[in-house]
Amino acid sequence: MTTLDVFLTRVHPDIGAVAGDAGLDRIVGALLTYGLLISVLMLIACVAAGAIASAHGSWHSAEKAKTGLYVSLAGAVLTGGALAWANWLINIGTQIR
Secondary structure (H helix, E strand, C coil): CCHHHHHHHHCCCCHHHCCCHHHHHHHHHHHHHHHHHHHHHHHHHHHHHHHHHHHCCCHHHHHHHHHHHHHHHHHHHHHHHHHHHHHHHHHHHHHCC
16 A cells, blocks of 8 residues: 555545534525525516516617526526535545545
8 A cells, every 4th residue: 555545534524524514504595595586676676677678669678687597596506406415525525534
């Protein structure tokens, strides 16, 4: 067994090393909740603005509302994906022992 093999067998992630990880989970969960809530509210506002602008024949405002709609959808997808990605990384980290 070489020195590199010995070194590599000792290296593993220590998930419990982060102090106050229970509080960190609550903070991250709250931030993700606020992110999703803001994305949904932005989605509703953009749909309403797009409907009003389209009804009054303002194509420029309707296009801006559509852009806002896409941004809010991207924000919701990225916020939800961040949680899934973080959970996946933590699960991978616990299996590398």
